[in-house]
Amino acid sequence: MSEHPRGTLRVTVDKETGVAVVVLHRPERLNAIDLTMVAELRENWRQFRFDDAVRAVVLTGAGERAFSTGIDRDAVVPQPSSPYMQDDPLLAVGPKANDLWKPVVAAVAGMACGGAFYLLGESEFVVADTTAAFFDPHTAYGMVSAYESVLMAQRMPYGEVARMVLMGNAERMGAQRAYEIGLVSELVEPGRAVEAAVRCASVLAGYPAAAVQGTVRALWAAGEAGRAQGWAQAPHLVALGNLPGERQAELFAGRGRGEPRIR
Template sequence: MPKQFTTLRYEQRDHVALVTLDRPALHNAFDLAMMRELRTLWRDLREDDGVRAVILTGSGDRAFCTGVDRTALDDPDLPIGTRGGTPLHFDDPGDWISPKTAGDLWKPVIAAVNGMACGGAFYLLGQVEFIIAAEHATFFDPHTSYGMASVFESMAMLQRMPLGEVMRMQLTGAYERLSARRAQEIGLVTEVVPAAELLDAAWRVAADIAAQPPLAVQATLRAVWYAQELGYRQALEVAKTLVQLGNDPASLAEGQAAFASGARIPWRLR
């Protein structure tokens, strides 16, 4: 089913969706319109059985996303900051744009980072399954340099980067940027490719994932996130349920039959 947006571009090929943040003149920063459209999109994709994997990227080659559009901060409807007169009522962009928080989407999302990724971009990168980056991509968080605490972004990156690297990136603000190669060395990025090959690399991996039984893929995805967020023994208790949910009898029988036939999946070395 075609999806029409004003701040996003959407393309679907077979079982893979390509979502492009499409405000290149503003480095794909998000305003209220993009926040609303992302929340709608993530929830739509949850309901779309034709989509088994998602690629998320930015328009152009200068930026993946640079966070909140500062020119939109005067919009009274922008869901950022205190509501209701007390600090106990607080709206955060992550509640609108992050695929798992905003959309409860538990299908694999792969980020293809094609330039700068900074500040609020980490709301998105913190909730994707993994990141592929172009060689010229950079990662940084300028919050502290401009008098703002980096809180949600720092917490998101601590799930993906070593403590010292998170501290250094967040505390140096606009004074340092993490290169794609360094991001790969510390585990933030899984693959670095020339810019011209970025989308092809993401499509290739997404297509491989989408070719597999979706229930098994989604249960595996949930298992990894549970293990990341819960204590180990708590996660093991959840695992018992996930095994039963994720082992679809029809898919399992098909897979076992393929293995018994001697057929093997062609593989590549990464």
């Protein structure tokens, strides 16, 4: 087994089982994704394409509080003035965006929200422990949930994803509800999500790699047309619907008011 600290990532590869475990490692920031992590994730996925010792991947977050809380609010991403163009760094963070077709199993404990759905949406399935909670705060901050909504609409019933992305900070989908609707495929005791995900990934890594990767590619292809159409609209919707940055910051500053309902 080899370990490779990569800045904001901790990567462990077990060459006997063929399973790599990738840990988002910014626990002090609830594993929020900054521009450094974007670059490191992209490099990591692309390296895995050429590493035949890696046949399946488990993706998780450091600590017990969060899988990831999405884009780091301190990340500065300049935007063009045209509504036809948007720079979204999270479009590059997932394995599929980087042409990796080895299976990825997400292991979730604690919060998974907002931009975390770029990663969950490009994982084959999700294992979670009972502390997991899923929500999308965009609307509460005067922002359009566009790409996240498109990805989650292919993982959840329409009414469930609509409620999650529209209710914003007011409520969170608990682990049990996420399991009931199929967003989570297996629910385990606190602290056991990575163990359960590795168990599944080890099975996948033991099968003929070409057959597994071809199946992953076929599954992704099944939803490509819908994603492409949804994402084509996303830049315009974001440009039209987002409040100015100063107003978003004001709303974000009041984020601690009231406790969200867990359902």
